Amino acid sequence: MMLRLTTAIAASAVGLAQAAYASTDYPLTLTNCGVDFSVTSPPERTVTVGQSATEILYSLGLADRVNGTSVWFNPVLPQFADANEAIERIANDDPSFEAVVNKRPDLVAVQYEWHVGSTGSVATREQFHELGINTYIMPADCDTKDNSTGGDGTRTAAFSTDSIYKGITELAEIYDVQDAGEALITDLAAREQRAIDLASSLDLPEDLSAAFWFSSTDLGVSPFVAGQLGAPGYMMEKLGIRNVIESDEEWPTVGWESIARADPDVLVIASMDRRRFPADDIEAKREFLRSDPVTREMKAVKNNRIVEMDAHAMSATMRTIYGLETLAESLSNMSFNE
Amino acid sequence: MSIALTRASSAHFGLRWLWITPLVLVTALIAGTAIGETPIPVDTIVKVLANQMIGTDYPVDRIDAGIIWNYRLSRAVVAACCGTSLALAGVVLQALLRNPLADPYLMGISAGASTGAVAVAVAGLGAGALSLSLGAFIGALLSFGIVIMLAHAANSGVGGGRGVQAAGAIILAGIAGSQLFNALTAFIITKSASAEQARGIMFWLMGNLSGVRWADVTLAVPAALFGLLVCLWHRRSLDAFTFGADSAASMGIAVRPVRGMLIVAMALVTAVMVSIVGAIGFVGLVIPHAMRFIVGSRHTRLVPATALAGAVFLIGSDILSRVLVSGQVLPIGVITSLIGAPAFALVLVRGKRS
Amino acid sequence: MRLSAEKLAWSVHGTPLLTDVNLTVDPGQTFGLVGPNGSGKTSLLRLLAGLNKPKAGRVLMDSQPLHTLKQRAIAQSVALVEQQADTTDRITVRQVVSLGRTPFLSALRPWSTEDDAIVAQALRDVDMAHMADRLWHTLSGGERQRVHIARALAQQPKILLLDEPTNHLDIRHQLSILELVRQLPITVVISLHDLNQAMECDRIGVMDGGRLIDSGLPQDVLTANRLEQTFGVHARVIDDPADGKQIMLFRSAI
DSSP: OOHHHHHHHHHHHHHHHHOOOOOOOOOOEEETTTEEESSOOOOOEEEEEEEHHHHHHHHHHGGGGEEEEESSSSSOGGGHHHHTTOEEEEEOOOHHHHHHTTTTTTTESSSSSHHHTTSSSSOOOOHHHHTTTTEEEEEEEEETTTTTTTSOOOOOOOOOHHHHHHHHHHHHHTTTTTHHHHHHHHHHHHHHHHHHHHHTTOOOOOTEEEEEEEESSSTTTEEOOSSEEEEEHHHHHHHHHHOOOOBBSSOOOOOOOHHHOOOEEEEEEESSOOOGGGGHHHHHHHHHHHTTGGGGGGGHHHHTOOEEGGGGGGSSSSHHHHHHHHHHHHHHOOOOOO | OOHHHHHHHHHHHHHHHHHHHHHHHHHHHHHHHHHHOOOOHHHHHHHHHHHHHOOOOOOHHHHHHHHHIIIIHHHHOOOOHHHHHHHHHHHHHHHTTOOOOOOGGGTHHHHHHHHHHHHHSOTTTTTTSHHHHHHHHHHHHHHHHHHHHHHHHHTTTTTGTHHHHHHHHHHHHHHHHHHHHHHHHHHHHHHHHHHHHHHHHHHHTTTTOOOOOOOHHHHHHHHHHHHHHHHHHHEEEEEHHGGHHHHHHHTTTHHHHHHHHHHHHHHHHHHHHHHHOHHHHHHHHHHHEEEEEEOSSOOOHHHHHHHHHHHHHHHHHHHHHHSSSSTOEEEHHHHHHHHHHHHHHHHHHHHHHH | OOEEEEEEEEEETTTTEEEEEEEOTTTTTTEEEEEESSSSSSHHHHHHHHHSSSSEEEEEEEEGGGEEEEEEEHTTEEEEEEEOOOOOOOOOOOHHHHGGGGGGGGGSSOOOOOOOHHHHHHHTTTOOOOGSSSSSGOOOOHHHHHHHHHHHHTTSSEEEESSSSTTTHHHHHHHHHHHHHHHHSSSEEEEEEHHHHTTTTTEEEEETTTEEEEEEEEHHHSSHHHHHEEEEEEEEEEEEETTTOOOEEEEEEE
């Protein structure tokens, strides 16, 4: 609904070549992840906790108002590399409360609720609010998710890119750059639609199945695969693919035995810079699939229907849409005649 | 009972076990191969095993064949080796340390293995060159070495190594070592791990046979056999420790070398097992006690009985871990604790009554 | 077998427990070791059994120094009955006594009927044959003591060392054990608290403060003076009218 509305606005704006951009009325009151807060003026200083929040702010042209970043999963999107250079990276992983506060931010933008939630690993939202610092959590992590259960939380409803767009819209409102926000959403929405259209034009088999493999604590051990309701589940649903993993958890561990017997048509494997587990390395993943006596018999492996995707696209971020594009393109290069 | 009767019945007892043992073991292995996360029909299993072992040529789905032969059978064999090794380590430590609570975890082995695994997986030690298993193995031996040094320092010279004091020192050192390494593990996890990493590590730490393949079998089987042979060879020495180290010495046991050699052998074997499957608890504690009730305390019977019971117990626990919750595999350490804790309580209570 | 100690010294954490102990026990003799608590009797017995290496001096069996022998070789000649040795194992009396055969068993020489016979005899010697299948933890202190002695006897030692073996025994068993031990044709060193019982030994030695301050025939060593000086008691030494043997009547502590 949000999608159509903003697309309509953007379309009419382009068509009429007439600026009809909204401007924020302050004080602005919002409910974000169950907490009310109000903003009296556009924040001048920001610290981000989470690459997704960082990249959205950059995409809105707000790099000059970001004073510190933290929690990085892989290199920043290339178009923001220069701008990012100039901004201090407080920590690659979790920052400390004092390090964040030391930057004197007006707003802390957060990707994962568990960093600032009631058991926040950086600090609780109250601790920030006591010091007059606002906190904004990306809706993608709390709107359809219950973060009090499971390791990564459990989705209560399927994720959709609407929560990404909501995050973009709300941040644009907070910073009073609604024109940039709408432009960004238009662009992303268009890309999404193109990918979906491409997939439907491919005339894919009726019951095309797939599984997303993030990583494993050790090669051969049960892998972390995507459940039904997260970003990968969204991608598969949009392109008409069935996820062989039935769990509602974000990243359940399912044995290779079960995956092999389900025998998905396509396997999507994550590429990342992190090297903690042996399976983080995408080459190691490929090698395992090729050499393991059971997985090498899977039809996805035998027919090399393996898609490499940026790991960050598999979590509920702006990059999910790039992931959707990657997946659609890869599908267009595959043949399904056996 | 007259002497003649005792001798006859004990010989009979021994002979019976000669054919019962392989039968029980093979049955357990087949059960471990037949039962798993996904249902596979029995005739498929029989065909696959026949194809692999006696060279028949039945047509079977290649994925099914791979699962049965490469995943499940190797897993069952390693489970048996692991169960045997942990149980025997428990028997040896309980005999040498004169403490019914002694088991491999006492010597800090599993705590060290956890720290090693976590250091590799979470703190990134070794930068991808070190595997989780190798980290666990090194950690296990490191913590064990520290525990031994602690025990030695605490015990040097006092009473000249009197049985009770030496055993007490080792147990206290083991507790101290375990606590130290558990704290290190917690520190690494809280400092560096994301929620996903922490969960992954917790799963591994609680014992996990899902990554086992035939390559692991070539490590596990020799290790388990080595442990078993060492224990059998020293069964009389283990008996001699009944009244303590001094008593053993007065009966001709070279206490220091024998005790040292047995503990090191058991530590190595346990470290190998922990590095393959993670930390599994209660096996070394409960199985020896349960077997003492059935076959008595003499190690000539206790060692082989414990070896067999340990193997069967762990195969059974592994089967349970795969079928209790559908679609999910529970960590095997959870199963052994859920069974082991009440079983141990039962053993204690029954012991009090008789 | 002759047992001798030359200039034995032993200390723990710098505290000397034995200093310059010299003694010789001729083959077949029963040597009684007496002395107040803490005088070093147990330490001496442990050194004689080869459980500890002395800080100075040496122990010899016949003319063979103990430190040149392997533990197993020592155990085939020397058996020790400790003051206290307990277990929580569920083990029968017969199994405990059977442990005494350990120094002789090996892969080439497994358990045989001969071992059964030796165990049975040892049980009879200590009057525990009727309790052979009782579980250890059901026994009284005295019964356990007798089983330990039987275990040492099952070792068929040439030298038997006993550390206060009669402590928990009733008077009947005290006397019968002493009688048994004295009659054995082997060399025996036994530490005792009951000084009248010590009179039955062939020779005795008195320990005080880690030194063997006197040794010889019981009647020569246990004089009223010695009882006062070392044991701290006033006693009257008289002769038994029946056989002329020395009896000590203990009056009061000093």
